[in-house]
Amino acid sequence: MNRARPAPELDPDANPASVARSIVLRQLTNSAKSRHQLAQKLAERNIPEDVAEAVLDRFESVKLIDDAEFAHMWVRSRSMHKSLARGALRRELAEKGIAPDLAEQALEQIDDDIEREQGKDLVRRKLRTSIDLSDRAERDKYTRRWVGMLARKGFNPSLAFGMVAEVIDESRQDD
The missing domain is CATH 1.10.10 (Arc Repressor Mutant, subunit A)
Known part of the structure; x- marks a missing residue:
């Protein structure tokens, strides 16, 4: 044990x-x-x-501890490798004791368009060809799942619904 x-x-x-x-x-x-x-x-x-x-x-x-540099590095890494949005990153930085002003400065490096594309890519990776998105009940079920996933990654729920809708529309047009 x-x-x-x-x-x-x-x-x-x-x-x-x-x-x-x-x-x-x-x-x-x-x-x-x-x-x-x-x-x-x-x-x-x-x-x-x-x-x-x-x-x-x-x-x-002697600059071996630098919360501002730590915050910038943390945001860059977690955004790139974990596709976390600003909301989740803000929470993580607060848990690590980073001052809110330093956290906001670090979060400024995240571009809105890149963040949005990362969210859509997450949904695209979950999208399987076996899912029948023409069926309203099926589409609603997966929309809720994917919005929940994006919310856990720190995306704003209204933004998440929009991203999911865009990916679904793209997928239905491809079919």
């Missing part, structure tokens, strides 16, 4: 700042992290708050 282990206590003989630096460096080696995420890791390892703040401030001053 995979149970979560309690955070190890800080060795009384260890220098808390040294331990904190090691933790942060190890975390940053795996992947980029926001300051908030790193602060959570330090808290889990029982690093005193004042020591954690000092270490994180130092890492920020």
